[in-house]
Amino acid sequence: xxxxxxxxxxxLLILPLSxxxxxxxxxxxxxxxxxxxxxxxxxxxxxxxxxxxxKTGAISYRIGGWDTPLGIRLYADGLSTLxxxxxxxxxxxxxxxxxxYFAEGSNPAxxxxxxxxxxxxxxGWTGLNGLFLSGDIFNLYVCLEILTLxxxxxxxxxxxxxxxxxxxxxxxxxxxxxxxxxxxxxxLYGASGTLDLELLAGRITHETHFLIAFALMVTGxxxxxxLFPAHYWLPPAHANAPAPVSALLSGLVVTAAFYILLRIAxxxxxxxxxxxxxxxxxxxxxxxxLWGGLQALRQDRLKMVVAYSTVSQIGYGFLLFPLTLAGxxxxxxxxxxxxxxxxxxxxxxxxxxLAVGAxxxxxxxxxxxxxxxxxxxxxxxxxxxxxxSLSLMGLPPSAGFxxxxxxxxSALLSGHWGYGMVIVGGGIxxxxxxxxxxxxTMRAPPEGWSxxxxxxxxxxxxxxxxxxxxxxxVFSDLPLRLLQVGPVVGGWxxxxx
Amino acid sequence: xxxxxxxxxFIPSTSxxxxxxxxxxxxxxxxxxxxLNMASAILKIALVVPLIWGVFHQQEYRFVLPLFLEFDxxxxxxxxxxxxxxxxxxxxxxxxLYAIGYLEDGFxxxxxxxxxxxxxxxTTGIALAGNLFTLLVFYEFLTVTTYPLVTHRxxxxxxxxxxxxxxxxxxxxxxxxxxxxWLSSAVGVADFEAGGIxxxxxxxxxxPLNVIFWMLVLGFGVKAALVPFHGWLPVAMVAPAPVSALLHAVAVVxxxxxxxxxxxxxxFGVEAVTAMxxxxxxxxxxxxxxxxxxLRAIFQDDFKRRLAYSTVSQVSYITLGTAxxxxxxxxxxxxxxxxxxxxKITMFFCAGNLAEELHFHRISxxxxxxxRMPLTMGAFTVAAMGMIGVxxxxxxxxxxxxxxxxLEADMPFIIGVLLLSSILNAxxxxxxxYYAWFCEPEHPLPERPATQRWExxxxxxxxxxxxxxxxxxxxxxxxxxxxxxxxxxxxxxxxYTP
Numbered sequence: 003x004x005x006x007x008x009x010x011x012x013x014l015l016i017l018p019l020s021x022x023x024x025x026x027x028x029x030x031x032x033x034x035x036x037x038x039x040x041x042x043x044x045x046x047x048x049x050x051x052x053x054x055x056x057k058t059g060a061i062s063y064r065i066g067g068w069d070t071p072l073g074i075r076l077y078a079d080g081l082s083t084l085x086x087x088x089x090x091x092x093x094x095x096x097x098x099x100x101x102x103y104f105a106e107g108s109n110p111a112x113x114x115x116x117x118x119x120x121x122x123x124x125x126g127w128t129g130l131n132g133l134f135l136s137g138d139i140f141n142l143y144v145c146l147e148i149l150t151l152x153x154x155x156x157x158x159x160x161x162x163x164x165x166x167x168x169x170x171x172x173x174x175x176x177x178x179x180x181x182x183x184x185x186x187x188x189x190l191y192g193a194s195g196t197l198d199l200e201l202l203a204g205r206i207t208h209e210t211h212f213l214i215a216f217a218l219m220v221t222g223x224x225x226x227x228x229l230f231p232a233h234y235w236l237p238p239a240h241a242n243a244p245a246p247v248s249a250l251l252s253g254l255v256v257t258a259a260f261y262i263l264l265r266i267a268x269x270x271x272x273x274x275x276x277x278x279x280x281x282x283x284x285x286x287x288x289x290x291x292l293w294g295g296l297q298a299l300r301q302d303r304l305k306m307v308v309a310y311s312t313v314s315q316i317g318y319g320f321l322l323f324p325l326t327l328a329g330x331x332x333x334x335x336x337x338x339x340x341x342x343x344x345x346x347x348x349x350x351x352x353x354x355x356l357a358v359g360a361x362x363x364x365x366x367x368x369x370x371x372x373x374x375x376x377x378x379x380x381x382x383x384x385x386x387x388x389x390x391s392l393s394l395m396g397l398p399p400s401a402g403f404x405x406x407x408x409x410x411x412s413a414l415l416s417g418h419w420g421y422g423m424v425i426v427g428g429g430i431x432x433x434x435x436x437x438x439x440x441x442x443t444m445r446a447p448p449e450g451w452s453x454x455x456x457x458x459x460x461x462x463x464x465x466x467x468x469x470x471x472x473x474x475x476v477f478s479d480l481p482l483r484l485l486q487v488g489p490v491v492g493g494w495x496x497x498x499x
Numbered sequence: 500x501x502x503x504x505x506x507x508x509f510i511p512s513t514s515x516x517x518x519x520x521x522x523x524x525x526x527x528x529x530x531x532x533x534x535l536n537m538a539s540a541i542l543k544i545a546l547v548v549p550l551i552w553g554v555f556h557q558q559e560y561r562f563v564l565p566l567f568l569e570f571d572x573x574x575x576x577x578x579x580x581x582x583x584x585x586x587x588x589x590x591x592x593x594x595x596l597y598a599i600g601y602l603e604d605g606f607x608x609x610x611x612x613x614x615x616x617x618x619x620x621x622t623t624g625i626a627l628a629g630n631l632f633t634l635l636v637f638y639e640f641l642t643v644t645t646y647p648l649v650t651h652r653x654x655x656x657x658x659x660x661x662x663x664x665x666x667x668x669x670x671x672x673x674x675x676x677x678x679x680x681w682l683s684s685a686v687g688v689a690d691f692e693a694g695g696i697x698x699x700x701x702x703x704x705x706x707p708l709n710v711i712f713w714m715l716v717l718g719f720g721v722k723a724a725l726v727p728f729h730g731w732l733p734v735a736m737v738a739p740a741p742v743s744a745l746l747h748a749v750a751v752v753x754x755x756x757x758x759x760x761x762x763x764x765x766x767f768g769v770e771a772v773t774a775m776x777x778x779x780x781x782x783x784x785x786x787x788x789x790x791x792x793x794l795r796a797i798f799q800d801d802f803k804r805r806l807a808y809s810t811v812s813q814v815s816y817i818t819l820g821t822a823x824x825x826x827x828x829x830x831x832x833x834x835x836x837x838x839x840x841x842x843k844i845t846m847f848f849c850a851g852n853l854a855e856e857l858h859f860h861r862i863s864x865x866x867x868x869x870x871r872m873p874l875t876m877g878a879f880t881v882a883a884m885g886m887i888g889v890x891x892x893x894x895x896x897x898x899x900x901x902x903x904x905x906l907e908a909d910m911p912f913i914i915g916v917l918l919l920s921s922i923l924n925a926x927x928x929x930x931x932x933y934y935a936w937f938c939e940p941e942h943p944l945p946e947r948p949a950t951q952r953w954e955x956x957x958x959x960x961x962x963x964x965x966x967x968x969x970x971x972x973x974x975x976x977x978x979x980x981x982x983x984x985x986x987x988x989x990x991x992x993x994x995y996t997p
Contacts, residue, residue, distance in 0.1 A: 338568065378653070381610060385522070397643060397672075398636040404567050407680065414677075415684045426673055433669055441662065446653030478567045 007054030007061040011076055013047045014086060014131045022124035030117060034101055037120050040127075041094035048090040052083045055487050062137065071196050077137030080487030081341065085134040085261055087481075088345055091470060092253050092352045093127050095463035099356055100246040102459025106363065119159050119246075126152035126250070133258050140197040142262050143180070143187055146226070150176045153255055156247040157239060168242035175225060175235045179259075182222030190215035199265065208273040216271045220283075226259035227316055230290040237297075237309040245359020248305065252312045253352030257344050260319050264341070268326065280323040287320025288424040295431025299438065304361075304368040307435055308354050311394060314428055315347040318409060321421050325412045332416035339408030341485055346401030346474060350393035353467035357387040360460035370439065375447020377440070379454050383461050384443050389468035391436040393475065396429045401474035503553075507562045507574035510546050510584060511624040511637075513539045514591075518616030524609050533599050536612055540592040543623070547588050550576050551981070555989075561629065569688045572636065573629030577693070578990045579765070579833070582983065583626035583757055586837050590749045590844055591619045593962045597848055598741035600958025601855065611651055615745070617644040622750040625757060630690045631679050631715075631766060634758060638675070638722075641754055642668040648742045649735050660737045667731040668751075671721035678714030682766075685711065691761060693993050695768015708767075712777050715762045722755025723818060724811045726788040733807040740851025743803060747810045748844035753836065756817045760833070763821050764994050772824055781822035786916045788815035793923035800861050802850045805927060806843070812920065813839045813886065820901050823913070826995050828904020830987045835897035837983035838885070838973065841966050842894060845882035848963035849875050856955045857945060862931055867940030871947070872954045876935045878967035883928035885970045888921050893973040896984055 005013075021040040025033045055061060060079035068074070078086070100123065104116035129148030136142045154176065158169035187197070193211035196202055206212050228236035236256075240248050267275070267283070294314030301307045318340070325336035360383045361376065362368050377384040393400035406429060413422035474481065517539035524532050550560060553576070560576035576584070595615070602611060621644055624637030642665070650661035685707055686698040699708065721728040735746060746752060763772055763781075772778055792812030799805035816839065820832015852875045853859045853868065869876040885892030898917055905913035953960055977984040 335568070342567075375653070378607060381522075392643065397669075398639045403636075403639075407570070407676070408567065410677070411680045411684060414680050422677070426677060430669075430673060433665075437662075437665060441650075441658060444647065444650045444653060444661070445655075445658055476564070476566070476572070479565045482567050 005050060007051055007058065007078065008063045010047050010051035010054060011061065011063050011078060011135060014044065014051065014090075015076075015128065015135065017043060017047070018124050018127040018131060022121045022128065025121040025124055033117070033120055037097050037101070037124065040124065041097040044090040044127075045087070045094055048083070048086045051078060052087055052484055055080060055083045056484055059487060071198060071201060074141065075137035075198060075200075076135045077199070078135055080485045081261075081264070082134045083487075084341070084345065084481060084484055085257070086131060088257070088348055089127070089130045089134065089254055092249070092348060092467065093130070095352065095356065095467050096246045096250055097123070099249075099359075099460055099463040100244075102457065103244065103246055103359065103363070106457065106459075115159050115161060119156065122152050122155045122159070123250070126156065130254055130258060134261065137199055138197040139187055139190065139199060139202065139266070142265070143184055146183065146258065146262065147180050149255055149258060150180055150226075153247075153251060156250065157243040159247065160244045164242050165244070168239050172235060172239040175232075179222045179225035182225065183219050183262075184222075186215045186218030186220075186222065189218065199270065203270055206271055206273055212271065213274040216266075216274050220263065220267060220279075223259050223263045224286070227256055227263065228313055229286050229316065229320060230293055230313070231286075233290060233294065233313045236313055237306055240309040240312060240355075241303065241305040245355055245362065248309070248359070249352040249355035252309065252355060253348040256312060256316055257348045260316065260344055264322075267323065268337075277324075277327055280327050283320045284324030284421065287317040287323075288421065290314065290317030290320070291424055291428035292317075292431065295428055295435065298435040299431065301435075302370050304358050304370055304373070304439060305355075307370070307439060308351070308358060311354075311432065311435065312347075312351055314431065315343070315351065315394065318343050318347075318406075318425065318428065321409060321413070321425070325409070325416060325418060325421065332412045335408045335412035335415065338482055338485060339405050339410075339412055342401065342478070342482065343405035343409060345481070346393050346405045346471065349467055349474065350390040350400070350402060350471040353390035353464055353471055354387060354394065356460070356464035356467060357383050357390060360457055360464055361387070363457055363460055364454045370442055373439075373442050374445045375451055376443035378443075378447050379451055380456070381453075382456050383464065384440075386461065386465040386468040388440060389472050390464075391440065393471040395432045395436055397433075399475040400472050401478065402471070404475050404478045503558065503560050504562055506546065506550060507560050507576050507627050510543060510550075510588075510627060511574070511620045513543045513546065513620075514616040514623070515620040518613045518620065521609055521616060522613040526607075526609055529603055529608075532608065532612055533603065536595045536599065536616070537592070539616065540588070540595050543588045543619075544592060547581070547585055551581055551585065554578055554581050555981075566632075569683075570632050571630070572633050573690055574624070574627040574633065575629030575690070576627060577691075578986065578993055579760065580626045580628075582833065582837065582986055582990065583753065584623050586840050587619060587622045587626060587749050587753070590744075590840060590966075591622075593965060594741055594744050594749060594844065596958055597744070597851070597962040598739075600956050601741050601851060602739060607651070610647065614644050614647045615741075618648065618745060618750050622754060625754045628691075628761075630688070631682070631761075632688070634761065635672075635675055635679055638719075638754060638758065639672050641750060642672060645742075645746065645751055648745070649738045651739060651742065652737070654737075656737045660734045663734045664731045667721050667728065671718045671728070674714050675718030678711050678718055681707070681714070682711045691765035692768075693765060694995075695764070695771050696766055699767055699771055709775055709777060712762070712767060712772075712775065713780075715766070716759055716777075716781065719755045719758030719762065720784070720818075722751055723759060723814055724752055724755070724788070724792075725784050725815065725818065726791045726811070729788070729792070729811045732811060733804050736801075736803040736807050740803075740847055740854065743806075744844045744847040744851075747807070747847060748840040752810060752814050753840060756814050756836065759818055760821050760836075763824070764829075769824050769995060778822055778824055782819065782910070782913070785815045785819035785822050786913065788812065789819065789916060789920045790923070793920050793927070796927045797923065799927075800863055802853065802860055802862050802865075802931075803847075805862065806846050806850060809846075809886070809924070809927065810839075810843055812924075813843065816897060816901060819913070819916075820897075820904065823901075823904050823908050823910065825904045825908040826991050827900055827907050829991045829994065830984065831897050831900030831902075831904055833987040833990055834900065834984045835894075838893040838897050838970075841969050841973065842882040842885045842892075845878050845963050845966040845970065846886075848959070848966070849879040849882075852955050852959050852963065855959065862934065865931060865934045866938035867935070867944065869935040870940075871944045874954060874960055874964055876932075878963040879935070880932050881967040881970055883932060885974070887924045887928060891971070891974040893970050893977075893983075895974060896977050900984075
């Protein structure tokens with residue numbers, strides 16, 4: 003191997019950060035070149051880290067050589083590497099997409115927005131990579147906050163009235179979520195005297211301080227992840243952002259919040275985590291699955307359908323908590339299933355939003371009732387959307403199918419028939435709201451229709467992600483093997499079947 | 500890693516690759532598209548031939564791709580899968596030729612032929628699936644890829660038909676998925692095995708296994724059009740004729756019934772199915788479907804709808820042969836898998852020809868049509884005789900062995916069902932033949948255009964004539980070593996002598 007795992011970690015953090023700074027300084031063309039270069043280098047870097055982690059196990063990197071508790075520790079195990087890979091693939095697709103998206107914008111003002119989009123997005127990318135590499139609970143906060151602030155800027159980047167309003171609506175709830183989490187971190191630090199996840203694992207007891215800290219942090223993350231009943235902010239924010247930003251928000255930002263929850267709520271706080279907690283998270287997840295699905299069925303704008311689908315899909319991940327209580331075999335399926343679900347959803351949802359954006363670019367709106375014959379006029383884009391839908395519905399061959407199979411197996415194995423029905427019901431709802439869309443596009447268009455030219459810069463990134471969502475259902479062995487690598491924080495290892 | 504490993508993967512891949520390429524072809528590249536279609540169909544058959552030889556000589560062909568945890572994608576050629584693969588790849592070649600003749604002047608051809616190829620890829624995948632999980636993957640893939648074919652025309656009627664189709668098949672898919680996961684939780688994961696999966700044969704009598712058995716059988720039963728889950732089949736008739744042929748003879752209905760065959764023989768196994776006491780229930784379902792389908796068929800005036808109800812009835816012969824669980828009935832049922840396919844596809848080609856050339860869709864319009872389209876109606880007559888069970892057509896042997904099987908299993912009432920059904924078959928097929936050959940047309944039939952050499956474009960004429968010929972040959976040569984009947988006997992021996 004040319005580079006070591008530690009060096010890949012450094013690249014994953016330094017490259018997007020320096021690219022962001024360069025982007026601000028360089029003239030437009032060169033700035034775009036820097037963005038493309040970043041998009042080109044990060045996926046192989048993440049893959050290199052993945053190979054290293056598979057070979058040597060989890061990697062800890064102490065910044066400046068200072069050991070914990072004094073220094074800051076970066077940490078990469080199977081789970082974080084998988085998330086980094088996910089981020090790099092979706093991030094690259096979004097980067098390429100965004101350049102065409104803004105360049106081909108309808109008005110000159112919109113075309114200027116790429117100057118603003120690029121550096122902000124690169125900082126957000128740094129935040130994402132940092133988040134997945136953080137080995138301590140405060141750095142997780144810092145990165146989450148970077149991500150939140152860049153998200154708000156990106157929602158507003160189009161500069162239209164609707165997008166600024168969406169950004170301002172997102173702002174208070176996002177900040178509230180961060181504050182809850184930060185408060186929890188503060189309580190935790192006061193009670194335990196450390197922020198490092200590994201050190202924390204030994205120090206948490208069943209005292210009330212820890213229960214309060216846990217409750218605060220979980221609440222903050224539930225808001226960020228848009229779990230029912232804190233889901234209401236998500237659909238308008240995700241639907242009114244520019245398409246590449248919608249993909250980023252639904253694909254990665256929500257997943258990042260779920261990732262932090264995975265890190266802290268699955269073993270780390272075992273002394274204060276009662277079955278009641280797990281049950282509550284499970285029930286909220288179940289309600290999200292069904293409520294999001296029902297709402298998606300009622301929307302008449304395509305972007306709103308896709309956004310409500312995020313509410314529904316994010317709920318599945320939370321079924322992990324009650325299912326992991328059930329015992330080792332079922333817990334293994336639940337853990338693999340939930341993480342793979344997050345992965346599948348991120349890729350498929352990003353693909354779906356990019357496809358919808360490309361379609362809107364062609365026909366100028368996303369009103370469902372006026373999309374008759376879209377599959378005849380824009381077959382390529384609709385194909386990408388349909389393949390993403392396949393994964394969202396959990397039909398084979400797709401990543402969503404693999405994930406759903408594992409979750410359902412876990413539910414049936416542990417006798418959680420109620421959750422089993424929720425998993426099945428959510429899938430049926432997804433089929434209903436997605437085939438509702440596809441059906442409209444399959445209707446014959448009015449006389450005199452013609453094929454619309456394919457906007458290549460928009461359609462190809464969408465297609466690449468959609469194909470990835472399908473291929474992850476066929477080649478799921480490698481990502482799942484990566485996932486089993488060395489997690490010690492919170493004691494994940496015990497769930498591996 | 501040798502050829503025996505990769506060969507089972509190549510067979511579904513040929514049409515998958517062809518489909519992907521066809522999607523990207525511009526509409527007007529007609530020749531390239533047709534070439535790709537035909538080339539992949541011929542290549543597939545060329546790949547199947549050595550497989551037949553190999554499986555006959557007990558060679559092992561097995562492809563494994565680990566997917567996740569204990570679930571693997573397994574493609575394996577055994578005697579049963581080869582029967583289905585051969586049937587679908589031969590009929591696909593014929594149907595492709597027909598579809599090229601039927602649709603190449605239409606619209607959205609790249610989309611159509613792309614999904615068309617995917618369908619066959621899914622079907623061969625179903626045939627070669629080495630375990631239930633793999634079977635489900637391809638089974639659902641088939642559902643998804645047939646949807647755009649059913650709704651191809653995009654009319655209100657087609658869209659509604661597509662919706663009904665999805666409602667039935669996706670619903671069934673969910674039941675199947677839950678059933679399979681439940682089964683894997685109860686007894687673990689195992690490949691298909693002649694005589695049944697050992698873990699199941701050991702724990703036969705427990706109650707959940709009974710429920711799981713019915714979930715699996717009914718999940719497959721929806722595509723196999725078992726009454727009362729047959730509703731989608733007559734509705735899906737609005738699809739273009741080659742799609743109907745595909746649904747009824749090559750892919751969808753066959754996939755369903757093949758799933759039932761796999762569940763009975765290779766998952767639960769002959770012994771367990773008998774011990775669990777589920778056999779009588781399945782016989783009842785199959786028998787009821789046979790009679791109900793035939794009865795409904797009599798009252799249809801729409802040609803394709805009559806054929807659809809006839810499929811409902813005929814496909815259940817296969818289920819019946821499987822359900823009796825005796826060696827002779829097994830031969831009859833499995834042989835009928837091939838026989839029904841060939842006869843029914845002939846009929847749909849003929850119905851398509853009548854609609855395409857004369858715009859006749861109703862049976863009452865068919866008076867005297869035999870004089871205008873003698874070869875088409877000749878082919879239809881042969882196939883109809885076969886369906887009724889007149890020797891020496893292929894269908895006779897299916898019914899013969901099914902009846903022997905009924906006697907062997909000491910269930911003489913099944914012979915009554917078969918006889919009654921044959922009478923009903925005659926009652927709905929003979930009028931068509933009578934109208935076509937022995938009646939004067941009410942209005943003068945449209946004349947053949949002077950520029951047209953045959954009664955219809957040769958691409959549309961060749962397929963039914965060929966399959967009608969095969970119907971006769973399969974009957975005449977039933978005793979030859981590689982005839983479907985002999986092959987069914989081979990399958991029977993391997994299932995009953997573990």
